[in-house]
Amino acid sequence: MPGQHFAGANQEFADPERIRADVDALLAELAAGARDSVSDGTDIVRRARILEQAHDVLVQGLATVDKI
Numbered sequence: 001m002p003g004q005h006f007a008g009a010n011q012e013f014a015d016p017e018r019i020r021a022d023v024d025a026l027l028a029e030l031a032a033g034a035r036d037s038v039s040d041g042t043d044i045v046r047r048a049r050i051l052e053q054a055h056d057v058l059v060q061g062l063a064t065v066d067k068i
Contacts, residue, residue, distance in 0.1 A: 019061040026054040 030050045033043065 014061065014064045019057060022057045023054050026050050
């Protein structure tokens, strides 16, 4: 893996398979919720939270690779 030779490198966030799995899980949660019908506005908040989490996973992965 990239950066393995650096002391203290956090490989957890640099593993492409883990990043892909985390984002896939979040998108599956998003797709599952799309089938639910919520009219009081909580659905859009839930979707925004899930997308923000997916974004955070990707940003953390990129930041880790950039440091390596």
